[in-house]
Amino acid sequence: MAKDMTLLWGSGSPPCWRVMIALEEKGLQGYNHKLLSFEKGEHKSQEVLDMNPRGQLPSFKHGSFVLNESYGACMYLESQFKSQGNELIPRCAAEQAMMYQRMFEGLTLTQKMGTWPKAEVFSRCFAPQGVTCSSCIAYLFRFGLNEERYPKLTEYYNLLKDRPSIKTSWPPTWLDDPQAKDLLKDI
Amino acid sequence: MAKDMTLLWGSGSPPCWRVMIALEEKGLQGYNHKLLSFEKGEHKSQEVLDMNPRGQLPSFKHGSFVLNESYGACMYLESQFKSQGNELIPRCAAEQAMMYQRMFEGLTLTQKMGTWPKAEVFSRCFAPQGVTCSSCIAYLFRFGLNEERYPKLTEYYNLLKDRPSIKTSWPPTWLDDPQAKDLLKDI
Numbered sequence: 001m002a003k004d005m006t007l008l009w010g011s012g013s014p015p016c017w018r019v020m021i022a023l024e025e026k027g028l029q030g031y032n033h034k035l036l037s038f039e040k041g042e043h044k045s046q047e048v049l050d051m052n053p054r055g056q057l058p059s060f061k062h063g064s065f066v067l068n069e070s071y072g073a074c075m076y077l078e079s080q081f082k083s084q085g086n087e088l089i090p091r092c093a094a095e096q097a098m099m100y101q102r103m104f105e106g107l108t109l110t111q112k113m114g115t116w117p118k119a120e121v122f123s124r125c126f127a128p129q130g131v132t133c134s135s136c137i138a139y140l141f142r143f144g145l146n147e148e149r150y151p152k153l154t155e156y157y158n159l160l161k162d163r164p165s166i167k168t169s170w171p172p173t174w175l176d177d178p179q180a181k182d183l184l185k186d187i
Numbered sequence: 188m189a190k191d192m193t194l195l196w197g198s199g200s201p202p203c204w205r206v207m208i209a210l211e212e213k214g215l216q217g218y219n220h221k222l223l224s225f226e227k228g229e230h231k232s233q234e235v236l237d238m239n240p241r242g243q244l245p246s247f248k249h250g251s252f253v254l255n256e257s258y259g260a261c262m263y264l265e266s267q268f269k270s271q272g273n274e275l276i277p278r279c280a281a282e283q284a285m286m287y288q289r290m291f292e293g294l295t296l297t298q299k300m301g302t303w304p305k306a307e308v309f310s311r312c313f314a315p316q317g318v319t320c321s322s323c324i325a326y327l328f329r330f331g332l333n334e335e336r337y338p339k340l341t342e343y344y345n346l347l348k349d350r351p352s353i354k355t356s357w358p359p360t361w362l363d364d365p366q367a368k369d370l371l372k373d374i
Binding site: 062063064065066067068069070071072073075076079080089093094096097098100101103104105107108 | 249250251252253254255256257258259260262263266267276280281283284285287288290291292294295
């Protein structure tokens with residue numbers, strides 16, 4: 001089934017990584033993918049523009065269906081492959097309510113980057129907001145977020161980073177260059 | 188079942204209206220609701236802060252579960268009441284892919300307000316992005332969006348505005364004051 005799927009992605013992009021984590025969680029290994037370079041402007045190449053007129057990554061295709069919104073792609077994968085791999089939507093109404101609240105809160109928060117969802121809330125219902133937010137959280141620590149200042153988020157990050165789906169899809173450019181920048185150290 | 192639900196809302200707020208439309212679509216009439224005034228700062232009242240520490244509307248509660256993110260509340264209602272009222276998530280994979288793409292695109296677009304999704308795409312798969320975006324679209328026309336400049340959006344708006352769920356939940360303050368402002372006429 002994964003053979004019908006193509007992902008155009010950029011290394012270290014939280015939205016791209018989000019979709020890759022969802023694909024791993026749903027057991028969809030073996031999908032076609034192509035790593036493109038933001039630095040070389042390959043996200044504006046014709047190949048991307050043909051799938052995503054905005055020239056943004058990720059660009060995900062399943063058969064003839066294109067999903068360029070990473071959250072949309074994650075939700076689509078969960079709907080289409082509900083019974084495959086890990087269930088990303090909890091069945092319990094309480095956890096489902098919290099999941100939807102946190103998922104969309106996470107979406108707002110990544111724009112506002114003001115406050116942080118509590119780790120224990122996240123860890124109570126890992127997915128899909130774990131799937132959707134973990135790449136952003138890893139990105140923050142990559143850029144030097146102060147672990148002491150955000151103990152709950154650090155706790156959650158440590159809980160996530162060894163998860164197979166996340167380890168497997170870890171951005172290759174981050175492996176080449178493990179030295180994190182410290183842009184966020186004073187936040 | 189709707190008796191377990193409480194919605195604190197403000198008139199004319201697209202996020203509040205979005206949840207009200209979803210409640211109507213799911214046949215959940217009879218839920219408890221309280222109209223609060225933004226003008227009087229009632230969205231910062233203790234009653235709201237107890238449900239939503241950010242002091243924002245909508246604030247929606249189902250039993251003991253609080254959902255303050257309007258998109259999250261809509262998705263939760265669809266998950267919990269799948270077989271009740273109108274199905275808000277199409278079963279067909281193609282429509283589902285398009286729905287998730289448009290839904291999250293809509294979310295981005297309401298922040299960017301730059302380009303517009305095509306009416307025929309929306310109308311091919313009304314819900315839930317119809318549910319989630321229609322209040323924003325009505326809001327734009329309310330504030331004088333130029334119909335000639337956005338024919339596709341106008342076509343979609345005309346398609347939506349007579350839908351029972353939308354008519355029933357039409358913002359009361361808009362009825363009192365049908366005269367639209369023209370803030371957006373030059374956009």
